[in-house]
Amino acid sequence: MDQVKNTLAELQNKRPNAPQPQPDVDKLEAELPLQSIRQKLRFSSLDVSRSEQTGSVASASTAHAVSDRMKIYLRVRPLTEAELAAGEEKHCFTIDGPKSIVANASADAPPAGHLRDSERLSHRFAFSRVFNESVSQSQMFDGTVADLVKQLLQGHSGLVFSYGVTSAGKTHTIQGSGDQPGILPRALKSLFDNIGDRLLSTPAQPGCLFRPDSFSQAVQLSRGDAEAAFKKTKALLQSYEAGEAVATAWCNNSRDSVIFDSRLSSDAAVDSSTTCESDSEVIGDASSVPSSQKRFCVWVSYAEIYNEVVYDLLEPIVQRGRKPSRTALDVRWDKTGKFYIKGLRCLPVCSAQDACRLVLLGKQNQSVAATVLNQQSSRSHSLFAVRLVTCLDKEAPNFGLVSSLTFCDLAGSESQRTARYGANIGANDRAREACSINSSLLTLRRCIETLQHNQQNPKSARLVPFRESKLTQLIQPYFSGSGRATMIVNISRCANSDGEDEQQYEVTYVDANEFEMADIAQCSKEEMLKLIGDLRQTVQQQEEEMEEREMRIRRELIAERDRLMSEVEERFEQQLQEQKELQEERHDTRLREYLDTSQRISDNLKKRMVEAHKRKLAELQAKIDRLEEQLGEARSEAEQQDEQLENLNNKVEKLEMELAAAQSVSTKEAIEAEVNIRVRRIGDMHRRLAESADISSLARSHPPPPTNQHRSAMRATLLKNDSFLVHELEAELVEEQENRERQVGAMTATLACSQEMLDGLRMERELLAEELKTARLTVEEQAETISQLRSRIEALGHAEQGSEPAAKSADAIDNEAYTAKNIESDQSCCQMANEHLKEAAKADVDLEERVECLVQKLREEMADSKAKDAKLEEMNEQVLRISSQAEAQLQQLNQQLLELKDQLESSQSGVDASSKSSDLVEKLRQSEAKLESISAESSAKDEQLLELRRRLDEA
Numbered sequence: 030m031d032q033v034k035n036t037l038a039e040l041q042n043k044r045p046n047a048p049q050p051q052p053d054v055d056k057l058e059a060e061l062p063l064q065s066i067r068q069k070l071r072f073s074s075l076d077v078s079r080s081e082q083t084g085s086v087a088s089a090s091t092a093h094a095v096s097d098r099m100k101i102y103l104r105v106r107p108l109t110e111a112e113l114a115a116g117e118e119k120h121c122f123t124i125d126g127p128k129s130i131v132a133n134a135s136a137d138a139p140p141a142g143h144l145r146d147s148e149r150l151s152h153r154f155a156f157s158r159v160f161n162e163s164v165s166q167s168q169m170f171d172g173t174v175a176d177l178v179k180q181l182l183q184g185h186s187g188l189v190f191s192y193g194v195t196s197a198g199k200t201h202t203i204q205g206s207g208d209q210p211g212i213l214p215r216a217l218k219s220l221f222d223n224i225g226d227r228l229l230s231t232p233a234q235p236g237c238l239f240r241p242d243s244f245s246q247a248v249q250l251s252r253g254d255a256e257a258a259f260k261k262t263k264a265l266l267q268s269y270e271a272g273e274a275v276a277t278a279w280c281n282n283s284r285d286s287v288i289f290d291s292r293l294s295s296d297a298a299v300d301s302s303t304t305c306e307s308d309s310e311v312i313g314d315a316s317s318v319p320s321s322q323k324r325f326c327v328w329v330s331y332a333e334i335y336n337e338v339v340y341d342l343l344e345p346i347v348q349r350g351r352k353p354s355r356t357a358l359d360v361r362w363d364k365t366g367k368f369y370i371k372g373l374r375c376l377p378v379c380s381a382q383d384a385c386r387l388v389l390l391g392k393q394n395q396s397v398a399a400t401v402l403n404q405q406s407s408r409s410h411s412l413f414a415v416r417l418v419t420c421l422d423k424e425a426p427n428f429g430l431v432s433s434l435t436f437c438d439l440a441g442s443e444s445q446r447t448a449r450y451g452a453n454i455g456a457n458d459r460a461r462e463a464c465s466i467n468s469s470l471l472t473l474r475r476c477i478e479t480l481q482h483n484q485q486n487p488k489s490a491r492l493v494p495f496r497e498s499k500l501t502q503l504i505q506p507y508f509s510g511s512g513r514a515t516m517i518v519n520i521s522r523c524a525n526s527d528g529e530d531e532q533q534y535e536v537t538y539v540d541a542n543e544f545e546m547a548d549i550a551q552c553s554k555e556e557m558l559k560l561i562g563d564l565r566q567t568v569q570q571q572e573e574e575m576e577e578r579e580m581r582i583r584r585e586l587i588a589e590r591d592r593l594m595s596e597v598e599e600r601f602e603q604q605l606q607e608q609k610e611l612q613e614e615r616h617d618t619r620l621r622e623y624l625d626t627s628q629r630i631s632d633n634l635k636k637r638m639v640e641a642h643k644r645k646l647a648e649l650q651a652k653i654d655r656l657e658e659q660l661g662e663a664r665s666e667a668e669q670q671d672e673q674l675e676n677l678n679n680k681v682e683k684l685e686m687e688l689a690a691a692q693s694v695s696t697k698e699a700i701e702a703e704v705n706i707r708v709r710r711i712g713d714m715h716r717r718l719a720e721s722a723d724i725s726s727l728a729r730s731h732p733p734p735p736t737n738q739h740r741s742a743m744r745a746t747l748l749k750n751d752s753f754l755v756h757e758l759e760a761e762l763v764e765e766q767e768n769r770e771r772q773v774g775a776m777t778a779t780l781a782c783s784q785e786m787l788d789g790l791r792m793e794r795e796l797l798a799e800e801l802k803t804a805r806l807t808v809e810e811q812a813e814t815i816s817q818l819r820s821r822i823e824a825l826g827h828a829e830q831g832s833e834p835a836a837k838s839a840d841a842i843d844n845e846a847y848t849a850k851n852i853e854s855d856q857s858c859c860q861m862a863n864e865h866l867k868e869a870a871k872a873d874v875d876l877e878e879r880v881e882c883l884v885q886k887l888r889e890e891m892a893d894s895k896a897k898d899a900k901l902e903e904m905n906e907q908v909l910r911i912s913s914q915a916e917a918q919l920q921q922l923n924q925q926l927l928e929l930k931d932q933l934e935s936s937q938s939g940v941d942a943s944s945k946s947s948d949l950v951e952k953l954r955q956s957e958a959k960l961e962s963i964s965a966e967s968s969a970k971d972e973q974l975l976e977l978r979r980r981l982d983e984a
């Protein structure tokens with residue numbers, strides 16, 4: 030597609046200029062109807078061969094009527110010492126007057142130019158002036174260009190071009206050498222001498238500046254832009270300091286300039302009134318303005334046409350690799366229909382020296398290459414233009430008239446043979462250069478011929494083929510309007526042995542004659558209008574033809590494009606389908622894998638969850654068992670405590686009873702009882718005592734039985750003893766009573782203590798009852814929590830579809846709840862249960878966290894999978910893009926291949942036509958090489974494509 034677009038764009042670009050393919054000069058030479066040119070010469074008054082035959086110089090009057098608008102000078106180069114030593118002087122012409130020469134054909138020269146021997150024998154050719162070998166550079170300037178400088182200052186444009194075979198002295202004439210400046214440095218010197226201090230703006234005194242735009246327009250620059258333009262010139266000059274010495278030498282050696290100043294206004298008036306009717310409209314004001322009122326801006330540009338490509342010689346050359354890199358410039362039409370070079374640097378200069386330095390800088394950049402004939406031969410046409418902008422009002426300059434003086438140093442014409450075989454290095458380049466040079470010179474000649482034809486035959490005017498070469502495009506403006514053209518034909522007496530130069534001379538003579546006759550501006554207005562009308566018609570016809578051709582090519586291209594597009598689309602569709610299928614397949618596989626993986630993960634997750642639940646249930650069961658055990662222990666402990674409590678109660682009751690009993694028995698009775706006991710005990714003692722006394726008296730004297738007195742005495746004694754004993758007993762009794770009282774106090778204290786203990790136990794019992802109540806509440810809460818837990822487990826079990834373990838766990842929890850409900854009195858048990866419940870809750874949280882974690886992981890995996898999918902998609906896109914690029918490249922290559930095949934075929938046919946033409950053979954070889962390289966490139970691209978596809982498959 031791009032290829033097609035490029036081709037269309039190329040066609041579009043080619044359309045305004047429409048250069049024809051460059052012909053091979055040898056072939057064209059062969060085809061050119063030289064006989065018809067001779068025919069013209071016969072009709073022309075300069076056909077001196079007929080004149081000589083008739084013995085009169087019939088051409089003289091016409092020869093002297095050469096137009097002021099077009100002058101042809103002939104300059105003969107002196108032979109160098111080497112040429113003299115080599116005996117190369119051929120006496121091929123004789124100067125037979127100040128304005129004519131007679132050409133002598135050498136006897137050993139081969140037939141040239143299709144001329145009959147009788148025609149070749151001697152010809153006289155007339156020129157505006159003939160400069161022989163002894164003419165100096167200064168005389169040359171005065172005789173040729175001095176007037177053009179004057180006219181330039183009057184606002185007329187002029188062209189000077191040197192024409193001749195290579196090494197004929199063209200560059201010497203235009204540029205000269207250090208001590209012999211040519212017409213160009215002299216013209217610059219003369220121009221600046223005449224301008225003097227009337228420059229509108231200089232770097233020292235910057236002001237507004239007018240810059241030439243296109244061919245004949247001028248634009249006003251601001252002070253800043255003017256300064257920038259001067260800086261550009263300065264920077265360029267600084268980069269080439271080597272040229273300063275030569276430029277100074279040139280300016281010092283060009284002291285012969287004439288100041289036209291005093292005559293400017295009058296000359297201009299005469300000039301515009303007599304010769305430049307059409308231009309007086311434009312520059313009429315300029316002519317009438319006194320020269321002292323005028324201000325000037327001088328700009329220069331330097332271009333070269335090398336192999337039909339225009340380059341800027343003032344562009345700093347950038348060296349890239351082995352070859353310098355330069356920008357190819359376009360030739361365009363301006364508003365007035367004149368050709369100009371778009372993008373060509375035009376630099377302001379303020380002195381002849383600066384301008385000369387730019388000439389030298391440009392010359393340095395010019396393509397020069399060694400040839401057989403000249404070691405510094407110009408292989409390109411160079412055009413140095415002095416652009417003068419004249420401002421008519423020095424006080425308020427607001428309008429600028431542009432006039433140009435262009436020095437065109439044409440490349441020397443050379444035969445293909447000499448060019449090809451002469452140089453050892455770059456023979457093909459030389460051959461191509463020669464072909465290009467000769468082709469453009471041939472076009473120049475055809476332009477002049479056509480101009481002459483149109484002048485002589487206004488009714489059958491032809492299109493002047495200015496467009497056919499860049500050279501003729503660029504000099505075309507000087508062949509119309511107020512333009513003046515000066516041609517300097519350079520020849521030398523030295524001829525090459527093979528007679529090629531003779532042919533060249535002949536061509537030169539023919540051109541010279543034709544130019545001399547081609548006073549193109551001498552037509553009447555009607556003739557000119559007619560001519561223009563005819564030309565317009567021809568142009569229209571040509572344009573129509575061109576359009577038709579373009580349409581045809583367009584149609585072909587469109588058809589080709591459509592075919593290629595459909596082919597590409599088909600292939601693309603096919604590839605797309607394949608890709609789609611492949612992608613779908615991969616996608617399915619990946620989806621399956623993904624589903625399997627997710628199923629696996631889900632199963633694992635379920636399994637793990639069930640296991641976790643089982644574990645959890647087992648733990649809970651174990652805990653419940655433990656709790657039951659602890660509950661049993663707590664119960665037995667509670668029973669023991671109950672027993673203890675009962676004992677304690679019994680004890681308390683007993684103590685109460687004792688206390689009550691103790692309180693009910695009076696102390697006196699107890700004492701009396703005690704006394705009685707004591708009395709009994711005393712009686713016992715008295716009895717035992719009496720028994721003991723009776724036994725003793727009986728034992729001593731068998732005393733008489735006791736009397737009453739005695740008995741009373743004894744009784745009194747006994748009573749005395751008894752009272753003593755009573756006293757003792759009473760003391761003992763008191764003591765005993767005190768002891769009793771003490772015991773009663775102690776027992777009362779004990780009783781109080783027991784009462785306190787009882788109260789404490791009662792309180793304790795109440796507290797325990799309270800605690801039991803709390804424990805019951807806690808157990809109820811626990812049971813509720815357990816039921817919640819059970820329901821959650823059930824829910825989880827439902828979620829996992831694991832109803833059985835969940836049911837089991839629910840049962841277990843029920844049991845737990847049931848067991849817990851029965852816990853009433855054990856606080857520690859409740860606490861433990863609470864702790865377990867906490868643990869269970871914690872485990873539940875852990876479980877939830879793990880589930881969350883697993884879900885998160887699952888989500889991450891899904892995201893990862895999506896990212897991978899996206900990446901896969903991207904890679905697919907990339908692969909598609911790469912494959913489409915590769916496709917496009919492939920197409921391009923195919924296109925190139927086709928083109929090359931066409932070229933090959935055309936080259937082949939060319940070879941058939943002129944099998945001996947080694948140039949075509951060379952071209953053919955190049956084409957083949959190119960074809961091979963492109964085939965290699967194509968296969969490399971194929972490999973690249975395959976590699977890409979492989980990578981795609983891998984991806």
Ligand SMILES: Nc1ncnc2c1ncn2[C@@H]1O[C@H](COP(=O)(O)OP(=O)(O)OP(=O)(O)O)[C@@H](O)[C@H]1O
Pocket residue numbers: 105106107193194195196197198199200201202403405406407408439440441442519
């Ligand atoms: N009138 C002359 N007087 C003295 N020497 C001259 C004259 N004309 C040319 N020459 C010398 O002849 C040689 C070739 O001249 P020049 O380079 O000008 O040829 P050319 O026509 O420009 O060649 P090409 O087209 O190959 O560039 C140079 O060394 C030059 O100095």
